Amino acid sequence: MLDDVRTSGGTSGESGARYDFNGNDLGDRYPFPPGVGSHWDATTDGTFNYSVDFSSGGVWKFNQDWTGGVKIFSTPSQWLGITYDPTDNTLWISQWNGQRVEHRDMSGNVLGGFNVATASISCLALDHADGMLWMGSQSTQGTFRQYSKAGQLLQTVNYPALTGQNTLGGEFQFGGVGCVYTIKKSRSKRGCETCPEKGSDFRTQAECEDVKDCAKKLKTTIACPRGGNGICKIKGKVKSCG
Numbered sequence: 001m002l003d004d005v006r007t008s009g010g011t012s013g014e015s016g017a018r019y020d021f022n023g024n025d026l027g028d029r030y031p032f033p034p035g036v037g038s039h040w041d042a043t044t045d046g047t048f049n050y051s052v053d054f055s056s057g058g059v060w061k062f063n064q065d066w067t068g069g070v071k072i073f074s075t076p077s078q079w080l081g082i083t084y085d086p087t088d089n090t091l092w093i094s095q096w097n098g099q100r101v102e103h104r105d106m107s108g109n110v111l112g113g114f115n116v117a118t119a120s121i122s123c124l125a126l127d128h129a130d131g132m133l134w135m136g137s138q139s140t141q142g143t144f145r146q147y148s149k150a151g152q153l154l155q156t157v158n159y160p161a162l163t164g165q166n167t168l169g170g171e172f173q174f175g176g177v178g179c180v181y182t183i184k185k186s187r188s189k190r191g192c193e194t195c196p197e198k199g200s201d202f203r204t205q206a207e208c209e210d211v212k213d214c215a216k217k218l219k220t221t222i223a224c225p226r227g228g229n230g231i232c233k234i235k236g237k238v239k240s241c242g
Contacts, residue, residue, distance in 0.1 A: 006030065008051070008066050010168070011038045016066060021173075030066040040168040041123050043084040043091070052079045052093055059091065059108070073108025081124025081135060083171065086203050088196065088225045094121040094135060101133070103149070111194075114151025123170035128205070131223070136167045179206045179214035181236030192230030202234060208241040 008016035009032040018028035037055025049062040058071040081094030094101045102113035120138040133147045142163035146154045181202045188195045218236040
């Protein structure tokens with residue numbers, strides 16, 4: 001989600017639609033993407049959409065209008081939840097028929113993960129404001145749990161209006177168009193083993209309409225990506241607004 005919500009149908013023959021943040025139908029319709037058996041949650045990196053094929057397994061990448069689908073890596077069937085992590089250009093996915101949440105790179109390599117208290121995870125979302133994961137479950141409808149990326153349960157919140165609602169799919173708004181920097185220096189402190197690599201892109205929350213709106217240089221300290229210990233000190237040069 002950037003400035004609107006673009007849904008997909010769950011199975012063949014169903015269509016998706018585009019909505020504003022007040023739930024108004026904006027008229028666009030998106031046919032169910034060919035090649036996918038079924039999918040019930042999705043995410044975006046601001047350029048592409050991603051989902052997990054619940055029926056046949058595999059993570060798929062699409063254009064924002066749900067065309068051009070390509071399977072980018074395999075998974076077993078019965079994985080459902082998915083959310084994008086812009087801090088390191090990775091994905092988090094969750095199991096339906098189990099209690100597992102996994103952190104994967106864009107090639108499908110497992111970077112980490114943890115088990116949660118309930119099965120039947122029906123949606124998985126990353127709050128870009130604080131980097132925490134939220135999830136709902138069909139077995140506890142109306143109740144949502146917040147976890148750190150290291151797998152620590154932080155809070156449980158119940159929304160009475162959603163009791164009895166099977167929340168298949170959910171996302172926080174992806175943080176608008178931001179300044180992107182090419183990392184020139186990256187130093188690990190206090191044991192972090194997953195600091196961004198030199199030469200990689202780093203997206204900030206600084207909003208922009210043009211690259212001229214961005215500071216030319218970046219110097220900042222970030223929490224260790226992927227929930228590890230320590231911090232990273234990074235320096236970068238502006239690359240783009242996007």
